[in-house]
Every structure is written in C-alpha cells, then in structure tokens.
Amino acid sequence: MPTRPDEADPIPLGPHVALARRARAAQRALARADGARRADALLRLDRLLEERAGALAAANADDVAAASSANDGAGLEAPLVRRLGLGPAKLAVLREGVRQLAHGPDPLGRALARRELDRGLELEQVTSPLGVLLVVFESRPDAVVQIGALALRAGDAVILKGGAEARASNRALVACLRDALEGAGLDPDAVQAVETREEFARLLACDDLIDLVIPRGSGALVRHVQASTRIPVLGHAEGVCNLVLDRAADPDMAARLAVDGKCDAPSACNATETLVVHAEFLPHLARVGEALRARGVALRADARALPHLPGATPAGPDDGRTEYGDLVLAVRVVDDLDAAIAFVAEHGSAHTDAIVTEDPAAAARFLREVDSASVFWNASTRFADGYRYGLGAEVGISTSRLHARGPVGLDGLLTTRWLLRGQGQVAGDYGPGKRAFTHRDLPR
C-alpha cells in the first residue's frame, strides 16, 4: 500500500514515523536518479572512506576501548574485538567492494522477460528498487558500508540500527554515506540511523512504510525480529546443517568435509552440526572420528555410532537438531538413503545439507529430494555463502521460501515491475470470437 504523506493525520506523528516517511520520500528520488548518479555516490563514498580514515580509526578505537572497559577491565573476548574492530585491512576490503558495486552493471531496469502480446503491444518485466529497508546488526560496523552501498546501488533507502558497542564507528560511517549521497546531488535521508531499541521497536510497527527487515546477527536476534513485526523478514533463525556420509562415501573425503564443516568456523550458520551416517559406512566411521578428535571436536553419538567413536559421549534427544555454534558434533546412524533424506527433512533447518558419496545415483536423489536452501554433493557445508557463490556482497542468508532463498546478494534487494507499451489498444477488443493475443517471447 502506498504511503500518503500529504494526508492530514489526526494523531501527531511519532518521530519514527516522520523518519520512515523521509526514507520513503528519499527512496522515490533515489529510484528516479539514473544509474550513473547512484554510481557517483558510491565513488564519493569510497573517497570519503579514504579521506576520513584517521577519524574513522579514532572513532573505532573509542568503541573498542569503551567495550573493553565495560567488560570489567578484563578486555573483550577476542571474537568480539575481531567483529568490532575496523582496521586498515577491513577498510580496504570494504572500499574495494564499494568500487566494484560502482563499476558493476546497473541492477535497475534490467529486462527479465519481454513478450509481444499483439502487434504494437509489448510487455516487459524489469527489475526495480524494493523500497525502504530496515537493517539491524550486531557489533560489526562494516555492515553499515556493506548494506548501505548495496541499498544505494539497488535504489533502496535504508534505516540502520547498529549495536550500541559500535556507536561511534557507526555514526562516522553513516555520515560518510549521507555526505556521499549529498555530494552526488541525492537526498541523504536515503540512509538514516537509529540508535535505541525503542526507536527500532517502533519502526518494526511501520509496516506501511518499510518493505523489508534484514536482521544480521544471532538466531536469537532473527527470531526476536520475526516475532515482533508484520514486515517481511529476510534471514535465517537457525543453521542446523547436516553432512550425510553415504555407504559409498570416500572415507578420506568424509573426514576432510566433516573437519572443514565443523572446524573452519564453528559459530557460522553454515557450520556442520550433525553427521548422518549410513549404516554400511560404520566400518569407516572411526577414521572420520579420529580426524575430528584431533581437531578437538566433542562427538555426541547415538547407540550404533558410539562403539566406532572412542571418546564420544552418548547423544541426548536434542543432539541432531541443535545448532551448537561450537566444536561439538552430533552423530546419528540411519539404515539407508531414504532414512537419511527423511532425517534431514525432520531434524535440519533447511539451510544447507550435504552428502558425501561416490555413487552418482545416490547423489542425484539427494540433490533432487532434499528440500533445503542449499544442497551439496561432495562439498563442505561452509560453501553456502554469498561471496563464495559469487553473488558479490551478501545481504544475508535466507531460509524463507519466498522472494529469496539461501545466500542473498543484490538481487534480494530488488523487485520487478511490468511495463506495457501500446498504441491505444483496449482489452474489450480481445477474447473469444474477437482478436487473439500473439504471446510471442521477444529477445531481452
């Protein structure tokens, strides 16, 4: 439903509604701007990030220091510092991404379909901006630049809510984005930020002004957002990924993929959480278990797997459907491929599931029948990622079945419109006994 900023509103507007309406107005102007102007804003952003590198580093140092002292002087844990920090190497990667977006093709106005309905009556489906995005993220200030640049390229306005611990960094980065927009002659309100949970909660209620919410962070954050709004949410609440070891699995490959899937980044959503083992593979399971134990992985094995896995502990009822986010791995044995596929459907989160097998027929069935966002044959579940898929920057990973599924790039920030160009044709002239449509597909 369109917004109607001109309407007399009987209730005084809350500041969050005014902010969302400014975003909507700025988005309309951004959508009207041509691709060269949006690219110019990105190139200005790249230069501002260079010019203000010193001030950005100082702001980021303040955030890191404040977070460290807040943590009882004990210093932050290393992972949080890694996420919060914005050193020269991270900044260089961010700027490279911004330049790539600027120099890449304009994502707007691309024809997805063209069809002649009749002579002189041509239909075209074209990519268009999605609208106003509300993005909430934890710790990582780089998300401001990644998401802001993607939104700008896609003609979308964005309202950002970052983590309190990155407040100074976020403010400095948002200022770069807004100044870049202004420098390119665009409305800076296409990028706005809020800093409190209360403001964010009120924005979640603006379902007539905001088109999509993107939570970047923990499953708890995503679940909270999903439960708090009627606006569509792009994200995944859980990543319970399975690695199926088929009877025809190569044992060395099985060990390698299990170790990479679990250990490459145990807290990532695409980490492997469960090994689903074909009963006929059991004689080779010890080799996989040894490789995992050597990397410090704790195994929680069911009764049939346990004898093959020295040092493993017995699995409880939740092992096999749990996202550990840690060096813990469930091991469950099934009788055949049907049971493996059923296990994945019932216990996984439909995020990413992989099979290890030398049997092409088993692989074909798995690829066909497993209904998850990403389904792999002889590859680590860790490949489920926008950068690895070559999508350019990643907006997030979606386990929704609508709009965007799996790793989402720029395409997830677009919608489409149908354009019809005629010569005065009327619908009443067509139908049974009247003119017929030609419905001829045209080259795009």
Added chain:
Amino acid sequence: MPTRPDEADPIPLGPHVALARRARAAQRALARADGARRADALLRLDRLLEERAGALAAANADDVAAASSANDGAGLEAPLVRRLGLGPAKLAVLREGVRQLAHGPDPLGRALARRELDRGLELEQVTSPLGVLLVVFESRPDAVVQIGALALRAGDAVILKGGAEARASNRALVACLRDALEGAGLDPDAVQAVETREEFARLLACDDLIDLVIPRGSGALVRHVQASTRIPVLGHAEGVCNLVLDRAADPDMAARLAVDGKCDAPSACNATETLVVHAEFLPHLARVGEALRARGVALRADARALPHLPGATPAGPDDGRTEYGDLVLAVRVVDDLDAAIAFVAEHGSAHTDAIVTEDPAAAARFLREVDSASVFWNASTRFADGYRYGLGAEVGISTSRLHARGPVGLDGLLTTRWLLRGQGQVAGDYGPGKRAFTHRDLPR
C-alpha cells in the same frame, strides 16, 4: 522451519494440524515424483472431468438452486450466478487449461543460474516446489481446478477453502483431483479441502506447516486474511488504478482507454478508478467525458475539471483514492507530469497505472518513475491480467513487493534451491593467500 511429524507432541493435535501435516507429507512425495507422473495426474484429471461431466453439472445445479432459494426465492443476482455456474463452456475452458499444463514443460528443476566456483565445483540455482498452499476463494468453483492443477504441476500441496454456496460443486471437483492423484500413484492428500470458517481460521495459525496463503476474492477477504495470519499472503487488497491523460494525449485514444478501463469490467481490480488530467489537456476533456457519459459512467470531478464535464458531480475528499467497483470515475486535474506521478504514488494502490501520451519522453519518465506493479503507456489498465500477459493460468495479482508482483502465474508457486556439485573441496582452502574462486558463469 521444517515440520517434525515424528516428534511426540504434548498437546493432542487438532484435526487442522493433522490435515496440514498430511498435506506436508504428501507435498514431499509430490516433489519427489518426476514431471511425467505429475503430468499423468493432470491428464487423468482432464479425463475425469469429462467422464463425470453429468455428476458435476448436477452438483452445480444443486448449488445454484440452493443459492437462489436462500435468496428469498427472488433468484440470485446475475453476476453471482455467472460466478457460481459451471456450464459446459466453462468446463471445456478448464479442461483445455489442464491439458496445456500437462503438455507444457516441467516447471521444476529448471536452472536459473549456473556458475563454476572453481574447477570441479559447480553451482546451480534450480526451481523447486514452494510447499503447502492454503487457498481461499469465493463463489467460483472453477478455482478448485485452476489452482489445484497449477499446484500439482508445481509440486505443491494445496488446501482449498471454497465458498459455502459452491459446496456441492467444490466437493465433486476436489474428488476429481484426489482421484486423479491416486490414479497416477500419488498421495491424494496433496489436495485437501475444508468447508468451515473455523477450520480455515485454525489453518491460518499453522505458520510452520503452510508456506503461502492465496485469497481469491474481494479486497475485504484479502485484508481479513492479511490481518489474521503470519503466513505470507499473495494478493491485492485494493485496485485503485489511475489513467493519466497527458497534455500530449490523443483525445480519441484517451476516450477509448477511459471507456475500456472503466466499463469493460467495472468490478475488476484492474478497472480504472481515476482520470488524472494534465491541465493542458482540459480543452479536450469534454470529448472524454461525453464518451464516458454515453456508457452511463457517473463522473466525480474536482473544481478545475467540473466546468468541462456536463453532468459531473463535485468530487469529495475520497474521490481519487477509492476503488468504486462500479460505473463511477473520479477526475482530478494536475499541473504537470511531476504532479501526475506524485498523485499516482500518493493516491493509487500501486496495482496498475497508465499514461496516454504521444510524447515518448513523457512516457519514458512515467514508465521509469511510477512504482506500481504494472505501468502502461497507451494501453488500457484492464490488460493487467495473467492470461493477457501470457502467463498461462493466473494464480492471482499481487501488490506485494516481495516474491511475486503483478499478475502471478506458475512461477509464483515455485521457490529455488542452490545445488553445488564438488569433488571433496573444503572452504578452508580458499581465501586471501590461498586458492581463489573462478566464479565463471556457465551456460544454462
């Protein structure tokens, strides 16, 4: 989130949950079936509709008679009888549609993208079934066959809730679909029906078992469904369509498109509701007004248009943002193209908006800047329709910006999956200073 039918549930399942779970299980089996088997089910449906034509006609006659007598013996209004009736001509069209779907290409497993990530590591994005659909429709029993056949072709299960006045017809048609599934060796629970509002309301709460709700009927029905569920809803609550008469509009074409837009089917969602008139077109407005008056259209004109439209009444504040569904048309004057585009954004429902102009530059701006699902140049708003667009059968028209926008065909009943085929690659081998991805697009 996947369903877990094997879990012990502490609360006894309501019958609606059991029904939805049966749908989910049947859907999984349907998704596994190959395209030939799903096509066979459709061909069996076509034959059953022929074999049971007599019984179907009798059931439909019962519905029409019951509805007529319920209406105080005064007989139903003609439009309702037209919607409720299922005569031989309608049945023939339905059967033709079913055969077309059966003989058309399999919509599942189509590659939308293929990319080499590295040598021997190939990514493919393929079309896949969306899942379980809940469809509610009013009066028209033909919706059972249209939606049921589309869902079956797309590998989706469907739960149907038809209007009470078509109960006998719906039952007979649902039986045809279920028998066709069974005859093809598929689980008949991929098509199920509920008949009461209570059952439907309970199903709307099953957001972990149902993927999409499709309401086919009035705006009031769509709004009710949208307000009653967390499941995504495909539909349009309002169709407030504008026809802009530019200063460079051909007056005869303007009159023709206004008459078709308003009179071809006044109750349709793509009917024109408002004429937005460029001030410089005012000298020609009388000709458009005459053509509309000759067709019995009541005009509600603002102060500037009124002098040019004999017989028109003054517009109130809601004229220009109202879906009349009747032979009533608002007329509003604007100063220039900018104001026309702003008017459409603020007062329309982003369903379908058209401009009449001989000026290609004005048309280009309109097509570029109007952010509606369908945007037309020199064509009637009535063309916004899945059949006219050549989408085959139409699922509905969506004013959502996500997933599907505008007229929606079979594609709106699909999702995608990412398939990755490797040779044992692990993610830890890639990255700065390690292996680089090739990211080479492959032919589809």
